[in-house]
Amino acid sequence: MAQETRKQEIIRVAAELFKNKGYSAVTMRDLASAIDIKAASLYNHINSKQDILKVIIISIAEDFTSGMQSIIDSKKSSISKLRDVIALHVRLASNNINGMAALNNDWMHLEDQLDFYLKLRSDYENNFMEIIKSGIETKEIKNCNPEVIMFSILTTLRSLYLWIPKKEALNANELSQNLNQVLIDGITNK
Amino acid sequence: MAQETRKQEIIRVAAELFKNKGYSAVTMRDLASAIDIKAASLYNHINSKQDILKVIIISIAEDFTSGMQSIIDSKKSSISKLRDVIALHVRLASNNINGMAALNNDWMHLEDQLDFYLKLRSDYENNFMEIIKSGIETKEIKNCNPEVIMFSILTTLRSLYLWIPKKEALNANELSQNLNQVLIDGITNK
DNA sequence: GTCTATATTTTGATAGAC
DNA sequence: GTCTATCAAAATATAGAC
Numbered sequence: 001m002a003q004e005t006r007k008q009e010i011i012r013v014a015a016e017l018f019k020n021k022g023y024s025a026v027t028m029r030d031l032a033s034a035i036d037i038k039a040a041s042l043y044n045h046i047n048s049k050q051d052i053l054k055v056i057i058i059s060i061a062e063d064f065t066s067g068m069q070s071i072i073d074s075k076k077s078s079i080s081k082l083r084d085v086i087a088l089h090v091r092l093a094s095n096n097i098n099g100m101a102a103l104n105n106d107w108m109h110l111e112d113q114l115d116f117y118l119k120l121r122s123d124y125e126n127n128f129m130e131i132i133k134s135g136i137e138t139k140e141i142k143n144c145n146p147e148v149i150m151f152s153i154l155t156t157l158r159s160l161y162l163w164i165p166k167k168e169a170l171n172a173n174e175l176s177q178n179l180n181q182v183l184i185d186g187i188t189n190k
Numbered sequence: 191m192a193q194e195t196r197k198q199e200i201i202r203v204a205a206e207l208f209k210n211k212g213y214s215a216v217t218m219r220d221l222a223s224a225i226d227i228k229a230a231s232l233y234n235h236i237n238s239k240q241d242i243l244k245v246i247i248i249s250i251a252e253d254f255t256s257g258m259q260s261i262i263d264s265k266k267s268s269i270s271k272l273r274d275v276i277a278l279h280v281r282l283a284s285n286n287i288n289g290m291a292a293l294n295n296d297w298m299h300l301e302d303q304l305d306f307y308l309k310l311r312s313d314y315e316n317n318f319m320e321i322i323k324s325g326i327e328t329k330e331i332k333n334c335n336p337e338v339i340m341f342s343i344l345t346t347l348r349s350l351y352l353w354i355p356k357k358e359a360l361n362a363n364e365l366s367q368n369l370n371q372v373l374i375d376g377i378t379n380k
Numbered sequence: 381g382t383c384t385a386t387a388t389t390t391t392g393a394t395a396g397a398c
Numbered sequence: 399g400t401c402t403a404t405c406a407a408a409a410t411a412t413a414g415a416c
Contacts, residue, residue: 021298024214028410041382105295108211148368151353152346159345178338218392231400
């Protein structure tokens with residue numbers, strides 16, 4: 001891994017501050033201070049505060065999109081696909097805890113890219129729902145309200161960023177297994 | 191129900207704006223404009239922006255505290271207590287969707303009341319965890335990692351405010367039942 | 381690439397007329 | 399109880415020296 005550039009450092013530290021206080025409450029002076037430079041110097045590396053948010057959120061959203069596409073394209077059972085979705089969330093959340101917080105909490109502060117983000121999120125949820133409905137049709141999944149099932153699983157997965165840092169004891173595999181047991185095995189016919 | 195006072199209106203509309211953009215991104219001018227008065231007029235009814243946030247969050251946090259206390263004091267089984275916790279979240283979220291959003295997303299912007307809020311939240315989670323651990327001891331609940339169980343259930347319940355508005359078709363009882371099925375029956379021994 | 385200095389806007393909040 | 403006028407501080411961002 002190459003040496004971190006100043007721009008990468010700015011984005012990394014910004015994501016950390018955004019996680020703690022939210023995009024709107026973090027000032028460019030806060031960010032500069034955390035890096036130990038002056039606020040004006042930030043603008044030699046980034047165009048605007050908004051650009052920082054855009055880079056953080058859109059890159060993760062596209063990771064989710066491509067990850068979901070791979071799962072959809074696979075010819076696995078619905079339950080296997082759901083397990084892969086869980087693993088995808090665990091992996092992406094583990095890779096970028098702070099960015100995930102911004103994705104979850106600050107997407108509404110996107111300006112030019114807001115519609116693009118909303119489209120990606122909507123597509124993702126539609127794919128998720130199709131997996132659940134297919135699983136219900138093939139009787140892999142209990143015939144519960146599919147929206148309640150998706151809501152329950154997806155909100156849990158979207159909150160992983162809050163929880164992973166506290167559970168260093170659990171590695172990603174263990175966490176995926178535990179979530180599988182609670183989220184999936186609970187809803188499958190036995 | 192008595193006529194809404196101007197102060198109550200300010201708090202109600204503020205919660206709605208906070209839900210959409212977050213506390214920090216909502217200005218007193220935004221709030222005044224939504225009520226169709228001037229920003230300076232707000233201060234005839236409230237002391238500060240911070241006071242509005244405090245009223246919104248602390249009142250709900252205390253509702254959760256007293257609701258949990260009633261559940262703990264009851265001599266029901268662990269599973270029955272968990273079902274009551276779900277009903278508590280559904281009820282409080284339904285009663286105050288926008289306030290619940292502020293509780294979830296803007297608690298870190300509390301100033302004087304931050305420590306008090308954190309204490310209430312910590313106590314709540316400890317009580318929740320005790321219910322789960324008791325249920326595992328009595329074998330009502332599967333012997334999964336209790337923290338994963340609590341995390342999964344609690345994050346789902348805490349996100350209800352996002353979801354209830356979209357599901358007007360489901361009333362509170364139906365929603366509780368569906369959540370019970372997905373969250374509880376999935377983790378019980380059969 | 382970082383700095384000082386500064387422009388411009390916006391912010392929470394107050395004073396005082398009505 | 400609401401308004402206009404205003405303050406003081408803080409915000410994002412730019413210009414230009416080094």
